[in-house]
Amino acid sequence: PYKMYDAIILAGGACPWLKKLSGTEYRAVAMLDGRPLVSYIIDALQACDAIDKITISGTQRELAGIDLPAGVQVVEASGTMLDNTLAAIRATNATKPVLFVTDDVPLLTAEAVTDFLQKVKDQDADVFYPIIPKSACLRDFPAGKRTYVTFKDGIFTGGNILLVNPEVVANCKGVAEQVFAKRKYPWKLCSWLGWSFVLEFLLHRLEVKDVEARASQLLGFRGKAIITEFAEIGMDVDKEADWHLIETCLCSEAGGHK
Numbered sequence: 001p002y003k004m005y006d007a008i009i010l011a012g013g014a015c016p017w018l019k020k021l022s023g024t025e026y027r028a029v030a031m032l033d034g035r036p037l038v039s040y041i042i043d044a045l046q047a048c049d050a051i052d053k054i055t056i057s058g059t060q061r062e063l064a065g066i067d068l069p070a071g072v073q074v075v076e077a078s079g080t081m082l083d084n085t086l087a088a089i090r091a092t093n094a095t096k097p098v099l100f101v102t103d104d105v106p107l108l109t110a111e112a113v114t115d116f117l118q119k120v121k122d123q124d125a126d127v128f129y130p131i132i133p134k135s136a137c138l139r140d141f142p143a144g145k146r147t148y149v150t151f152k153d154g155i156f157t158g159g160n161i162l163l164v165n166p167e168v169v170a171n172c173k174g175v176a177e178q179v180f181a182k183r184k185y186p187w188k189l190c191s192w193l194g195w196s197f198v199l200e201f202l203l204h205r206l207e208v209k210d211v212e213a214r215a216s217q218l219l220g221f222r223g224k225a226i227i228t229e230f231a232e233i234g235m236d237v238d239k240e241a242d243w244h245l246i247e248t249c250l251c252s253e254a255g256g257h258k
Contacts (some may be wrong), residue, residue, distance in 0.1 A: 004052040005096060005117065005163070007045045008088045011038055011058035011103035012077040017240050026062045027237065028103040033250040036066045037237070040106035047110035050117045051099065057088040058103070082176055086169060094166040102160040104237040106246055112230035116161065125224035126168040130159030131208070132234045133227065140231040143245055153207045156225075159233035168221040175219050192218070 011028035022030040028038040038056065045051045046069065056063065057077045068074070075091040077084040089098060099117070101108065120128045134148050134155040146157040182188040190198045197214055200206050208225050216222045237243050 005050055005099050006053045006055065006092055006094055007051050007099045007101060008085075008092065009038060009041055009045075009054070009056045009058075009101050009103055010077075010081060010084060010088075011056050011063070012081065012084055013103055015237075018243070021240065021243060024062075026059070028056070028058055029062055029066055032106055032237075032243070033247055037106050038063075038103055039066070041101055041103065041108055042069060042072060044108040044110050044113060045099075045101070048113045048117075050114060053092060055088055055092050057084045080177075080180070082173060082180065086173065089166045089169055097163050097165050100162040100164060102236060105160045105233065105235060106237070107232040107235045107249060108161075109230070109232060112228070112233050113161065115230055116159075116226060116228055116233070117163070119226050119228070120163055120224075123224055123226075124222070126165040126221040127223045128163040128226050129223065130161060130228045130230075130233050131156040131225045132159055132231050133229070136229045137231045137234065141235055141245070141249075144231075144235060145241065146234060150204050151206055151208050151211070152204055154227075156208070156227070157234050159228065160236050161233055165221075172219055172221055179219075 009028075013027040014025040015027055016025055018027060018030050019025050022032070024030050029036045032040070042054060045054050054072045056068070056072060056074045058074055060074055060076055063074050075088045077087070079087070085100065092098070099113070116128075116130050134157065137144060137146055137157060148155050148157050179189070179192070182192060193214065201211070212223055212225055235242070235246065237246060
């Protein structure tokens with residue numbers, strides 16, 4: 001019933017603080033409630049009717065120790081996140097839109113992915129990005145600490161999946177790398193975006209669509225934000241507090257009958 005998409009899990013992330021909690025810095029294989037983190041993500045993607053092939057962009061050596069389901073292939077990640085993204089797209093010969101998922105959203109569900117993919121179906125853009133209202137995050141994960149951005153039309157946080165037309169990725173690599181390099185230097189990002197735009201943003205005068213339009217203009221492709229009520233898309237394991245919160249969520253889901 002759906003258009004089928006390939007999924008690529010970006011699993012190159014290392015977190016030094018993870019070492020003392022799980023014996024490894026490599027996020028994808030860290031054991032959370034008895035299972036490697038990446039297994040939860042694979043389960044969610046496999047249970048989603050719209051997802052076809054699943055590829056992990058990661059380190060073969062690190063991933064060798066865990067049982068991956070048949071048909072899930074690993075593409076060696078050895079560079080920046082952008083290099084790894086391009087390598088994974090090339091390795092999968094992707095011609096249709098690809099769903100990228102980061103390796104740190106173990107609460108992701110097939111329902112959340114399906115909902116997002118259904119919402120993008122009749123829309124026209126090269127990149128779709130989920131944003132989650134603050135109200136949904138507080139409703140589902142009141143203890144979660146997320147970074148929110150205030151627009152004229154709502155307060156949102158970003159999700160950890162991305163639907164991308166593979167043809168635009170290669171063309172935008174140069175610009176994307178510049179943006180990525182500026183991300184730690186707010187003033188560089190601000191001058192790139194334009195100070196008047198930044199001021200409007202800080203005064204909460206911009207709507208989500210204004211930011212979409214500006215980003216599309218600067219990056220050279222059409223981006224679209226998709227509002228989702230599935231807060232688990234944004235519940236990533238970024239710091240130790242997130243790890244403990246997600247562990248608690250997984251234990252309560254299992255309800256003690258594991």
